Amino acid sequence: MARAYDVIDIEKKWQRRWSDEGTYEVDADDPRPPWYVLTMYPYPSGAAHMGHVRNYTFGDLLVRHRTMLGHAVLSPFGFDSFGLPAENAAIKTGTHPRIFTDARIEELKESITSLGAVYDWRREVRSHDPEYMKWNQVIFTKLFEAGLAYRANAPVNWCPGCHTVLANEQVLADGTCERSGDLVIKRDLEQWFFRITNYADELLAGLDDLAWPERVKIMQRNWIGRSEGAEMDLAVQGRDGSDGREPRSLRVFTTRPDTSFGMTYAVVAPEHPLVAELTTAEHADEVAALQARAAASTDIERMSESGSASLSKRGAFTGSSVVNPFTGAPVPVYVADYVLMGYGTGAIMAVPAEDTRDWDFAQAYGLPFVRTVQPPEGWDETGGPDGGPGGAYTGTGQKINSDWLDGLDIPTAKARSIEWLEQQGIGVGKVNYRLRDWLVSRQRFWGCPIPIVYCAEHGMVPVPADQLPVLAPDDVEFQPTGESPLATHPGFLNTTCPTCGGPATRETDTMDTFVDSSWYFLRFTDPWTPDAPFDKEIARHWMPVDQYIGGIEHAILHLLYARFFTKALVDVGIAPEGLREPFANLFTQGMIRMDGKKMSKSKGNLVAPSSYLTTVGADALRLFHLFVGPPADDVDWTEQTDSVIDGCARYLDRVWRLAVPDEPRAAGDTTNDLSDADVAIRRATHKLIERVSRDYERWSYNTAVAACMEFVNLLHPYARDGGRSDVVDEAVDTLLLLLAPMTPHVAAEAWERRHGDHIHLETWPLPDPALLVEDTVTMVVQVNGKVRDRIEVAADISEADAERLALESAPVVDALGGAMPKRVIARPPKLVNIVV
RNA sequence: GCCCGGGUGGCGGAAUGGCAGACGCGGUGGACUCAAAAUCCACUGUCCGAAAGGGCGUGCGGGUUCGAAUCCCGCCCCGGGCACCA
Numbered sequence: 001m002a003r004a005y006d007v008i009d010i011e012k013k014w015q016r017r018w019s020d021e022g023t024y025e026v027d028a029d030d031p032r033p034p035w036y037v038l039t040m041y042p043y044p045s046g047a048a049h050m051g052h053v054r055n056y057t058f059g060d061l062l063v064r065h066r067t068m069l070g071h072a073v074l075s076p077f078g079f080d081s082f083g084l085p086a087e088n089a090a091i092k093t094g095t096h097p098r099i100f101t102d103a104r105i106e107e108l109k110e111s112i113t114s115l116g117a118v119y120d121w122r123r124e125v126r127s128h129d130p131e132y133m134k135w136n137q138v139i140f141t142k143l144f145e146a147g148l149a150y151r152a153n154a155p156v157n158w159c160p161g162c163h164t165v166l167a168n169e170q171v172l173a174d175g176t177c178e179r180s181g182d183l184v185i186k187r188d189l190e191q192w193f194f195r196i197t198n199y200a201d202e203l204l205a206g207l208d209d210l211a212w213p214e215r216v217k218i219m220q221r222n223w224i225g226r227s228e229g230a231e232m233d234l235a236v237q238g239r240d241g242s243d244g245r246e247p248r249s250l251r252v253f254t255t256r257p258d259t260s261f262g263m264t265y266a267v268v269a270p271e272h273p274l275v276a277e278l279t280t281a282e283h284a285d286e287v288a289a290l291q292a293r294a295a296a297s298t299d300i301e302r303m304s305e306s307g308s309a310s311l312s313k314r315g316a317f318t319g320s321s322v323v324n325p326f327t328g329a330p331v332p333v334y335v336a337d338y339v340l341m342g343y344g345t346g347a348i349m350a351v352p353a354e355d356t357r358d359w360d361f362a363q364a365y366g367l368p369f370v371r372t373v374q375p376p377e378g379w380d381e382t383g384g385p386d387g388g389p390g391g392a393y394t395g396t397g398q399k400i401n402s403d404w405l406d407g408l409d410i411p412t413a414k415a416r417s418i419e420w421l422e423q424q425g426i427g428v429g430k431v432n433y434r435l436r437d438w439l440v441s442r443q444r445f446w447g448c449p450i451p452i453v454y455c456a457e458h459g460m461v462p463v464p465a466d467q468l469p470v471l472a473p474d475d476v477e478f479q480p481t482g483e484s485p486l487a488t489h490p491g492f493l494n495t496t497c498p499t500c501g502g503p504a505t506r507e508t509d510t511m512d513t514f515v516d517s518s519w520y521f522l523r524f525t526d527p528w529t530p531d532a533p534f535d536k537e538i539a540r541h542w543m544p545v546d547q548y549i550g551g552i553e554h555a556i557l558h559l560l561y562a563r564f565f566t567k568a569l570v571d572v573g574i575a576p577e578g579l580r581e582p583f584a585n586l587f588t589q590g591m592i593r594m595d596g597k598k599m600s601k602s603k604g605n606l607v608a609p610s611s612y613l614t615t616v617g618a619d620a621l622r623l624f625h626l627f628v629g630p631p632a633d634d635v636d637w638t639e640q641t642d643s644v645i646d647g648c649a650r651y652l653d654r655v656w657r658l659a660v661p662d663e664p665r666a667a668g669d670t671t672n673d674l675s676d677a678d679v680a681i682r683r684a685t686h687k688l689i690e691r692v693s694r695d696y697e698r699w700s701y702n703t704a705v706a707a708c709m710e711f712v713n714l715l716h717p718y719a720r721d722g723g724r725s726d727v728v729d730e731a732v733d734t735l736l737l738l739l740a741p742m743t744p745h746v747a748a749e750a751w752e753r754r755h756g757d758h759i760h761l762e763t764w765p766l767p768d769p770a771l772l773v774e775d776t777v778t779m780v781v782q783v784n785g786k787v788r789d790r791i792e793v794a795a796d797i798s799e800a801d802a803e804r805l806a807l808e809s810a811p812v813v814d815a816l817g818g819a820m821p822k823r824v825i826a827r828p829p830k831l832v833n834i835v836v
Numbered sequence: 837g838c839c840c841g842g843g844u845g846g847c848g849g850a851a852u853g854g855c856a857g858a859c860g861c862g863g864u865g866g867a868c869u870c871a872a873a874a875u876c877c878a879c880u881g882u883c884c885g886a887a888a889g890g891g892c893g894u895g896c897g898g899g900u901u902c903g904a905a906u907c908c909c910g911c912c913c914c915g916g917g918c919a920c921c922a
Contacts, residue, residue, distance in 0.1 A: 002874060215840055215917080222839075222918055229922080254922060267922090343921045350922085356837095357920060434921055555917085627860070629849060633842095634915090640847060644861050651860085653874095703850070706859035713859090720876095780855050785903045787855055825902050831854050835902050 004653035005660070007617035011745040015113055023760060024063060024118040028526070028541045030072035036542045037062045038521055040550030040558070041078040041125070044104040045085065048111035050592045050599055050637070051551070053609045057622045058589060058631055058701075059549050060117040064741035065696055068764040074542050075118065076524035078125030079105050082513045084162060084179060087446035091478045097446040098474075101128060111610065116618045116744050123527050127448070127516035132523065134469035135533035136516060137451040141462040142572040144452070148195045149440075151460065155342075156439055158187040163482055164443045165191060170557070192450060192509065193437040196564045200224055200433045202580070203563055212586040213632070216555045223556050225434025229255035230418045231345060232427030234266060234322035236278065237330045250274060250322050250333065253344030253432060256354060257421065258413035260326040261402040262372040263349040264362065266333045267315070270294035271341040278333055280319030287335050290316045294337045314338060315361060324349075325426055326403075326417075336361060344432055352392060359392035373397040373410065438561065440512045445476060445485040447510030455497035455504040464498050470506070484508040517558055518565035521545055521582055522575060533574060540576035548583035551591065559586070587699065590634040599637060607637055612645065619743035620649035626701040626742055652746050654712055655739065658719060659732050659750040665719070670726045678727050681718050684711060685731045686771040692738045693764070701742070708739060737765050781806040782833040783815040799826045806832035 018024060028034075039059035042052060063075040086097035086104075093100075105126065125132055143149040157166040161182030171177065171184050196203075204224045207217045233249040241247035250266060268275055270291045279287045315336035323330050338357055339348055352362035352369035362369055375393040399405040405413040421427030441450065449470045451463040463470055473492050476485045486492050487508035497504040519533070526538040550558075566582040569575035592599040599606060612621045624645045628635050674682070688711045695704035712735070719728045733754070740747040740759045751759035774795050779802060781789040789809040793802065803826045806812060816836060823835040 004874095218840060219917060225918095225921065227921075252922085256922080338920045338922090340921065348922050355922070357922075432921075552916085627848090633849095636848080638847080640861060644848070647860055657875095702848090703859080706850075709859055716876095778855080782854085782903075785854090790855070823902060825854095827854070831903090833854080833902055 003649065004656045005746070005749070007619070007746075008614065010749045011114070011116060011618050014745045014748045015116060017748075018118050018760075019113075019121070023758075024067070024073070024075055025120045025122060026072045026074055028538045032070055032072035034074065034542055035066045035071035035547075036074040036525075036545045037066065037547045038076065038524070038545045038549070040548070040554065041080050041517065041520060042108065043083055043085070044079045044081055044101060044108045046104045046107045048108055048115065048609055050607055050609055052108075052112070053115060053621060054589060054592060054625045054635070055549060055551075056112060056115055056117040057625045058587070060115070060622075060744075061626070061696075061701070061741040062547055062549075063118060064744060064760060065764070067760065068737075068740065068762060070763065074525070075120055076123040076125070077112070077119040077121065078123075078520055078524065079108070079127065080513065080517050080520075081105060081126045081128045082447045082510075082516055084444065084446070087444060087478065090446070094478075096474060098128065101446075111613070114613050114618060115609075115622070118744075123524050125520050125523050125527060127513065127520070128446075130469050130471060132516070132520075133448045133471070135523070136448045136511065137463070137468045137470060138465055139519065139533060139569065139574065140451055140511065140515075141465070141468075142574060143194065143568060144460075144462055146568075146572045148198065148568055148572070149192060150195065151190060151192050153188060153190050154193075154439075155186045156189050156191055157184045158189075159184050162444075165189060165439060165441060191439055191441040192507075192511075193439055194564070194568075196438045196561075197433060197435055199564050199567050200226065200435050201431075202567060203435075203560065206563065206581055210581060210586070211584060213588055216552070216559065216586065216588060219555045220560055223435065223560065226431060227255050227433075228429075228431050229253060230257040230421055230427050231430045232257070232260075232325065232349075232421050234325065234349065236333075237321040237323055248274070248277065250278075250347050251345045252347045252349045253430060254349055254351075256351065256410075256414070257417040257427075258399065258402075258405060258408075258410050259351040259354045259372045260324065260349065260417055261405065262351040262353050262370040263324045263326070263331055264352060264368050264370060265331045265350045266322050267336045267339045267348050267350055267361075268318075268333060269339040269341040269346040270335055270337055272335075272346045274347075275318070275335055278318040278320040279335075283317055283319040286316040287318060290314075290335055290337070315365060317365075325421075325424065332367075334361075334365070342436070343434070354392055354394055356392040356394065370401055372399055372402045372405075374400050438512075438564070440515055441509040442512055443482065443484040444510055445472060445478060447513055448516065449486065449510050450507040452507040453495055453497060453504045454507065455500065455502060457502055458497055458499045461498050461504070467498070472510075484510065486510070514558060514561050518561045519569060521548075521562070522566075522569070536574075536576045540579070543576070543579055544582050544584045547585045547587065549587045549589065552588040553591075555588070559583070587631070589631050590629075592635045592637055594637040616645055616649040617745070619652055619746045620645055623648040623652065623705060623743050627705040629702055631699055631701060651709055651712070652743060654716065655735065656746060656750060658712065658715065658728075659736060660753050665725055665728065670724055674724070674727070677718065678724050681715065681723065681727050681731055683771050683774070684714055685734050686767040688738065689734060689765050689767040690772060693767075696741075704738075705742070708735060711735060734765055737762060777829040779805070779829055780831045781809055781812055782831065783812055784835060785833060786815075788812050788815045793829050795829050797829045799828050802826045802828040802832050806834060 037059060039055050063073050066073045081101050086101045089095060089100050090097045140149060157171050159166050159177040159180060159182050161177060161180035166177060166184060170179070176182060177184050204221060204226055207220055210217065231251055231253050233251050236248040236250060239245060239248040250268065252266065268278065271294070275287065275291065315334045318333045318335055320333045321330040322333055338361065339346065350358040350361070351372070352358040352367065353371040354373055359369070361367070371393070373393055374397045376395070376397070379393060396410060399408045399410070399413045402413070405416060408416065418427070418429040422429070449472055451468060451470045453461045453463060455461055472486055473489055476489050478485055481488070493505050493508060495504050495506050496502065522534050522539055522543065525542040526534040529535045562582050566575060567580055570577060570579055594607070609621065627648060628644065688707055691707045692704045695701065695707065715728070715731050736747045736751050736759060744760065748759050751757070776792050777795045779791045779793045779797070780787055781791060789811045791805055791809060793805065803824050806824070807821070812834065816834070819836045821834045821836055825833040825835070
């Protein structure tokens with residue numbers, strides 16, 4: 001498409017200038033108020049894709065807008081450069097991941113720059129930079145010393161495709177790996193964990209005050225999964241110590257201690273340590289079979305067998321009983337795989353009448369139930385298979401069949417039963433979380449080594465700070481074995497103990513790459529301090545991030561870890577006191593979809609931005625992303641998209657021709673008073689400032705663009721047909737200023753041609769309030785809610801005058817047909833509604 | 837199953853209690869041109885009508901209101917998240 005100006009040259013020119021002049025470099029001693037905008041740093045996968053374009057367009061717009069509003073805007077960029085793709089490429093091609101990664105970084109940097117996105121590149125961070133790794137390891141050491149990093153043997157998620165363990169957060173709901181899609185299996189392994197559960201309550205409570213999208217907060221709340229209840233001991237019958245054997249009891253967790261009188265059996269998880277002791281000889285085979293099956297099955301298999309149909313295979317009676325402390329009656333103990341060892345105590349009291357899972361199980365095994373909450377009228381006692389209300393009743397109601405709890409409501413009964421348990425010394429009020437500690441070990445090469453040494457004498461010894469970073473050697477065997485590639489390298493593995501100098505071995509696991517991304521935003525504030533990850537006072541100056549931008553896919557993983565890290569780093573003295581949350585505002589933009597699927601390399605449906613950058617240019621592509629719809633919504637890339645992008649380019653051409661006419665506009669007479677037509681343009685100009693400014697604040701860029709288009713539609717005929725040059729100049733200059741954050745190159749070039757200086761150093765325009773006040777308004781006149789007439793009226797028309805004008809209107813008289821108005825609703829000056 | 841979003845022309849979308857469809861894409865017609873491109877102008881929800889004009893219309897059904905795309909209740913469909921968490 002032929003263009004009105006030389007798009008490519010102009011874009012290159014300005015990109016060079018912003019970089020050469022350091023236009024967007026700021027320091028902490030800048031007198032302007034600080035504002036920190038950050039777009040999630042990317043994994044360097046090569047040239048930018050459309051998702052990046054969208055992301056960085058929003059971020060860049062904010063940087064430029066806030067700068068024009070008079071802030072010192074911190075806008076850093078970096079690369080999340082550790083990770084599996086580089087290592088997989090190394091396995092395939094033999095190229096070292098560092099070489100592979102550095103090349104991808106250069107490509108991505110180049111394409112981000114050609115978008116016109118501006119950053120303070122002096123602050124660039126790369127996760128695999130030895131300097132960054134050093135501080136990563138220092139942080140690990142501090143967390144270890146504070147007891148927040150620990151090593152434990154635990155059943156963990158193992159991805160056979162990635163040859164490494166995964167955190168719970170990285171396993172999808174269907175039991176597959178979020179990265180490779182392989183079915184994740186359980187393994188018992190010694191692994192490193194971060195004690196994120198210490199912060200469970202704070203992570204939950206802190207959400208309330210964050211200006212984050214509600215659904216992200218809800219996802220985090222669900223993930224943390226707080227539930228309040230009680231733990232209590234159930235004495236095992238026959239094991240009270242009277243026969244000389246040690247007394248035994250089963251500890252259970254429940255959220256409904258108020259239903260204790262309704263416990264008719266108890267269940268332990270197949271992996272529960274007490275199973276062997278509880279199981280009598282005659283039930284041993286059955287229990288063993290169930291345990292074997294549970295151990296062999298994946299979570300998927302367990303779930304696929306859920307439902308009442310397969311319940312009969314899912315449990316086994318142990319032959320033992322425990323005593324319900326509330327009634328004193330013994331109840332049978334079952335082993336069943338619907339109880340999970342990993343949650344609560346791995347054992348439950350079963351109350352079929354008030355829990356649907358217990359109900360289903362009780363039905364399958366012929367176990368009785370006792371209601372302790374009065375169900376509503378019409379509740380089917382047995383809960384037939386034909387549906388309808390019945391079976392377990394989990395709603396509110398009065399306590400029944402519960403002795404001293406009878407007549408109480410559920411919350412009161414809960415509190416009373418917890419009090420009672422505590423008085424009796426057999427239980428305690430307890431809060432449980434779904435959240436587990438963060439498993440950070442990875443058996444991979446391309447990550448930050450965990451800086452720990454194992455000494456026969458001194459155990460786990462952190463590598464001293466002056467010996468950091470621990471770097472992986474380059475000459476390692478990449479082929480995955482299930483062990484870290486570092487473990488097969490004797491030169492790395494064998495070392496000496498920092499404490500005693502004796503022979504020792506190194507930890508060979510590397511850290512989850514989410515560790516790198518959990519504090520990079522802090523590093524950005526001060527990547528230069530030699531003796532700390534960042535200077536506390538400088539971090540205090542910029543933090544928290546005023547606006548964080550990224551994809552919804554990080555709602556749990558990255559955003560939860562980063563919140564945890566921020567709190568933990570404050571607590572170990574690295575981050576400034578008082579900082580509790582890293583990201584004050586979060587915006588999650590929609591993804592780009594094609595043929596109903598997310599546009600991505602792995603789906604093979606990528607549309608390369610480069611083909612647009614070298615044709616219509618960055619400004620047109622940026623304008624498209626801003627215009628196509630609300631930023632939070634997904635974008636569907638269709639056959640029509642190219643036409644829309646062309647439309648955006650066409651619009652920029654129109655702006656260019658208005659701003660930089662081929663032939664200079666006639667000077668025009670600017671001495672007379674302004675005509676109505678002149679004033680109308682001036683009003684529209686100032687109205688535009690107001691609209692665009694408001695739309696920027698509320699992330700409504702699509703309507704901001706629409707307003708600018710509308711304005712050009714209005715201005716164009718005025719300018720062409722001899723409009724006053726002073727009025728046109730004001731209009732055009734204003735338009736360029738408002739476009740400057742969206743389409744920076746064309747705005748900068750046009751401005752320079754008109755004024756000789758730099759538009760992005762100008763201040764954001766303010767509307768003249770006098771011009772925002774309209775003298776006349778179109779008043780709508782309705783009869784019974786139907787529009788019958790539109791009348792131009794004075795903006796300050798009185799209610800009586802509005803009513804009178806409305807009733808005199810010919811179409812209204814027609815519509816009334818002589819009928820007497822029953823009621824007239826006047827909302828001057830906008831509307832009058834006549835009701836008959 | 838539970839919890840969030842969402843459903844408006846041929847398409848992307850606008851309007852958050854007061855003119856439904858701004859703006860753009862696509863389409864139709866016209867001007868300019870030898871012609872094309874570019875540019876400019878007009879029209880473009882649907883039905884009835886030659887027109888003027890009028891009826892209908894925001895997933896479906898009810899309700900509140902002078903007035904509902906917008907608020908409330910019930911349902912249908914689409915997308916996302918969670919899912920034996922006791």
